[in-house]
Amino acid sequence: MAATTSRILAGVAGAAFAAFPLLRPWDDKLGDVTEMAHAFASPLWPLSHVSGMVGWAALAGAIATSVRRGWWTWVAPVGVAALLPYYGVEAFGLNGLARTALESGNLDLLQAESVMRNSPLQLSLFAAGLVLAAAGTIGWAMTTRGRARWFAVATAVLVAAYLPQFFTPPAVRTAHGIALALALFGVAAWSRRTRAGARSAE
Incomplete structure (x- = not known):
């Protein structure tokens, strides 16, 4: 049951991570x-960022419910819990700020954007969350078996690259x-095949 849940959550995470930049x-x-x-006031702004939040939550769930358990099954969820508040500010804080600015005609309100995004506490919590999430994903990838392991390693590399990719152009982020x-x-696909092959060999 846990293996099935983990596969489903991996698929959900993949769809959500793709939807975010798209x-x-x-x-x-x-x-x-x-x-x-x-851009901030667009309905797609909160929708896309909620997709990103779903991606992180599903990834944490996939790791936490994986067959092989270890320190990574709690490090990754802790990291995700630490980074999600930043997404909340992006999704709802900036959207509300921009809508208010446009409705009032006072675009100077958007000067608060930098404070909302770049204050030391927010940035530190977000960065720590990304580091912990990456560490947990690496630990999970190293214990994944079969051909799924190569996809798990690729996932770990891409999660580790999540912070630096924020500083790249939109095409690269997409x-x-x-x-x-x-x-x-x-x-998700190869974990199922590996499990099916193991059962048939028994």
């Missing part, structure tokens, strides 16, 4: 405050999300 409005990267406001999805789909 749905996310990228006009906030144009350097224009009006475009930034419209490609990263799709690659992470494919890796997780591979884990």
Whole structure:
């Protein structure tokens, strides 16, 4: 049962990680405050970030319910718990701020965006969460068996690259999300085949 749950959650995580950059409005990267406001206020802004949150939560669940258990089964969920508040600020805080700014015609309100995103506590918690999530994913990948292991290793590499990819252009971030999805789909598919092969050999 746990193995089935883990496979399902890996697939859900893959779909959600791909949806995040594909749905996310990228006009906030144009350097224009009006475009930034419209990007933040778009209904796709919270939807895409919630997709990212679902991706992280599902990945943590996939690791926590994996067949082989160890320190990674709690390190990854702790890391995800630490990074999710930042996504909440992005998804709902910036969306509400931008909608208020546009409705009032006072775009100066968007000056709060930097404080909401870049204060030391938020950044430290987010970075620590990413490090712990990456460490847990690496531990999980190293204990995955069969061909699924190569997809798990690819997942671990891409999760470890999650922080630096934030500083790349939208096309790179989108490609990263799709690659992470494919890796997780591979884990889900090959974990099932490995388990089926083990049963047939018994």
